[in-house]
Amino acid sequence: MRRLPIVLALMALVSPHTRTAPLTDPFGQNRGLGRGINIPGVFDLKGEPVPDPPTAPEYFKKIGDAGFKSVRLVIRWSAYARVLNRSGDFTV
Numbered sequence: 001m002r003r004l005p006i007v008l009a010l011m012a013l014v015s016p017h018t019r020t021a022p023l024t025d026p027f028g029q030n031r032g033l034g035r036g037i038n039i040p041g042v043f044d045l046k047g048e049p050v051p052d053p054p055t056a057p058e059y060f061k062k063i064g065d066a067g068f069k070s071v072r073l074v075i076r077w078s079a080y081a082r083v084l085n086r087s088g089d090f091t092v
Contacts, residue, residue, distance in 0.1 A: 034069025044076040 042053050063071055 035067060036070035036072060037063060037068045038072045038074060040074040042073055044074075 042055055060071065
């Protein structure tokens with residue numbers, strides 16, 4: 001019970017503005033990304049990691065030359081976690 005006044009005093013010192021994320025404009029972020037393209041299945045296929053993903057720098061150059069400003073590579077991280085966690089030390 002002695003700690004309560006100390007905790008309340010510390011909470012009063014912390015500005016509520018430091019605990020909130022800055023406001024962002026999602027539409028502005030979308031405009032900043034520009035015209036984009038999704039490339040699914042490069043790093044995972046049917047839920048399993050691809051050992052040697054079929055990507056090369058020249059592919060991204062061709063995508064940029066076609067007028068795209070951003071690329072979204074769809075990755076299922078849980079597939080990689082299963083492979084890396086063969087000992088069963090953690091779960092995702």
